[in-house]
Amino acid sequence: MDAGFLTTAIVVLLLLIDFVIRVIAIIVVPRNRKPSSATAWLLAIFFIPYIGVLFFLLIGSYKLPKRRRDKQAEINRFIIESTDGMERVSRDHPWPPWLESVVALNRNLGAMPLVGGNTASLNGDYQASLDAMTAEIAKARKYVHVEFYILSCDQTTRPFFDALEDAVKRGVSVRVLLDHVASFRTRDYKQTTKRLTEMGASWHLMLPVQPFKGKYQRPDLRNHRKLLIVDGKVGFMGSQNVIDRSYNKKSNIKRGLKWKELIVRLEGPIVAGLNAIFITDWYSETDELLRRETEPITDDLTTSALDAQVVPSGPGFPGENNLRLFLALLYYAQERIVITSPYFVPDESMLMAITTATQRGIAVDLFVSEIGDQALVYHAQRSYYEALLRAGVRIWMYKKPYILHAKHFTIDDDVAVIGSSNMDMRSFQLNMEVSLMVRGRSFVDEMRAVEDGYRKDSRELTLDEWMKQPLRSTVLDNLARLTSALQ
Numbered sequence: 001m002d003a004g005f006l007t008t009a010i011v012v013l014l015l016l017i018d019f020v021i022r023v024i025a026i027i028v029v030p031r032n033r034k035p036s037s038a039t040a041w042l043l044a045i046f047f048i049p050y051i052g053v054l055f056f057l058l059i060g061s062y063k064l065p066k067r068r069r070d071k072q073a074e075i076n077r078f079i080i081e082s083t084d085g086m087e088r089v090s091r092d093h094p095w096p097p098w099l100e101s102v103v104a105l106n107r108n109l110g111a112m113p114l115v116g117g118n119t120a121s122l123n124g125d126y127q128a129s130l131d132a133m134t135a136e137i138a139k140a141r142k143y144v145h146v147e148f149y150i151l152s153c154d155q156t157t158r159p160f161f162d163a164l165e166d167a168v169k170r171g172v173s174v175r176v177l178l179d180h181v182a183s184f185r186t187r188d189y190k191q192t193t194k195r196l197t198e199m200g201a202s203w204h205l206m207l208p209v210q211p212f213k214g215k216y217q218r219p220d221l222r223n224h225r226k227l228l229i230v231d232g233k234v235g236f237m238g239s240q241n242v243i244d245r246s247y248n249k250k251s252n253i254k255r256g257l258k259w260k261e262l263i264v265r266l267e268g269p270i271v272a273g274l275n276a277i278f279i280t281d282w283y284s285e286t287d288e289l290l291r292r293e294t295e296p297i298t299d300d301l302t303t304s305a306l307d308a309q310v311v312p313s314g315p316g317f318p319g320e321n322n323l324r325l326f327l328a329l330l331y332y333a334q335e336r337i338v339i340t341s342p343y344f345v346p347d348e349s350m351l352m353a354i355t356t357a358t359q360r361g362i363a364v365d366l367f368v369s370e371i372g373d374q375a376l377v378y379h380a381q382r383s384y385y386e387a388l389l390r391a392g393v394r395i396w397m398y399k400k401p402y403i404l405h406a407k408h409f410t411i412d413d414d415v416a417v418i419g420s421s422n423m424d425m426r427s428f429q430l431n432m433e434v435s436l437m438v439r440g441r442s443f444v445d446e447m448r449a450v451e452d453g454y455r456k457d458s459r460e461l462t463l464d465e466w467m468k469q470p471l472r473s474t475v476l477d478n479l480a481r482l483t484s485a486l487q
Contacts, residue, residue, distance in 0.1 A: 180208040380481045
């Protein structure tokens, strides 16, 4: 066999393999996948077949392992059974006629009921939020449940950890969940886990990527939730992680970046809903189902008229719970929509819902940051600005050096949503998120005041200004937009 024949045979074999890969990709990739995502993956596989296939095998599936999905289904049944009849809602103030169907949607998707009799207050001061959570931990009598995407023991958060340690010493059950990959990437990860162990807290990593320990799933499937529950009586949730507001990154410190957050403090029956999310995630990571020992202490029952509903979402659910909620509210809006999202990379359905709203005569405001901390997401987000501006959306850019990391939106004067979920494809499909829908004029008014504060610290982006962007920026934005679809 001469060298020429061998070379020809190898080339023919490689071409055949390349052809087979492309045919299989056309059959496999689009199945149960959004057209934009399927197109992006097919382009990657067709232009760089071997590398594209490798990445598809590594991060192509956005589903959790079957065992974890089965656990989610099991806990959903438990939640439905244990919350049957909890819908204590007030109708002193008439509901919008469409709200009943949104509540049913959320109940069917995430198993959580709408419950009344709650109080809620917003806090947008970074240090004050940490101080408020620390103060509640100091009052704990029975248990403290901590669940954060990023949990880091540094100079800023040390009082929070001191309060946890003191609670353990008082005999309080302290349970802690932190996302593995997100927390691992922080400067003080080892110090944090060591501190939790030494204080005697029971802690576990969420979605650990530890293949040698038999724990592995797509590595960028993350638990992005931020929750604190004390005695089932007081709960906190929102956008803020437990870490210094610079995230202790040299690049952030050099640029002077500071994170602007918003969290909500809750009391009333809805806290049990937040705790159910923690119980779900604890069960997923430990196989331990917390029940009676986590029943709430009910010293001071509230009589407030706020109705609230917890909406969990993520790859453990068959549908995109947060996206479906957002779309329903966008289409039901009658007067005004205000969206705040640090990473705004909508899919086709959300972009259509927002532009349809403006065409219906609805005023739509979007708050984003003037600068970004994640280059790809920042440029992908910018690729939507022209379409939004032409549709009539008013874009407000929160002034640097702050990163507006808060995640919330309001619909008319009736409903507000706050939580951990961005309005991007990662939050819709890859991240485990939690949102809170609140019906109550007082809470919406409080949220409007927050939005007005953002507006004072922002500048409005106009279409004339945007159209002066250099060509290189447009090219970069569009390339980043294409990669955002690789879900």
